[in-house]
Amino acid sequence: MFQLLFVYGTLMSGFSANVFLSDNQFIGYGVLYGARLLHLDEGYPAVVDGDGRVFGELYQVDTLTLKAIDFFEDFFEAFPEKSLYIRTIRPVRLLPYGDFVDAWVYILNSCFIDSKSYIEIPGGNWRDFLKKLLML
Template identity: 35%
Template sequence: MKHLVAVYGTLKRGCSNSGLLREATFLGEDALTGLTLYDLGPYPGAVIRPSDGVVVEVYAINDRILADLDVLEDYFPAAPEESLYLRKRMATHHGSAWVYIYNRPVASHRRITSGVW
């Protein structure tokens, strides 16, 4: 396991895309106050904006899982401006982790004030 990733939506335990993390090591939860969460319909999106905290699950993952997550999140390292999500490092209680940040406007979406999706 070479990377940490912090997830807040469909990748969380019991959610629709959690199977992508079946070989990952669950390290625990955290609340990231540097993020604000928005309801995008079938999934949430977090943007870098202060809040009371977005609840994340932190996992240790390998290169293959990270590549699979990039595909799921429509993250294109060679063309970030075209990506639906950007991958940014953020501090967690478990260490510096990759977090997928929504790369579109959120003004028309409902803010999830609880920080839990």
């Protein structure tokens, strides 16, 4: 069974964790509304609920791929309270057409937000943020 997955950080094309998605179909680019994007001091991003938007990529994935990414994202379906990220379904707008699709998204577990150091990423695009960071 195939499902849609929205990725916004190291799982995107051109980044190291995209290897998880190499056998899956790239659907296109998308925008997640009602969210903020953070760059954690550990060097990777996290989405939290908020009033902004986050840009990323959509993939059609199979169940086995989703389970592998759950492990990578420290999501434990049986123990969500102990998970770093929570996998949840959110509406994502496809670019450039504007249709909304329901996709899985990994959201930072709110119980961890106070224990993390981070920079909020204005504009919600991690790839652009890293380009600017590397130019400094």
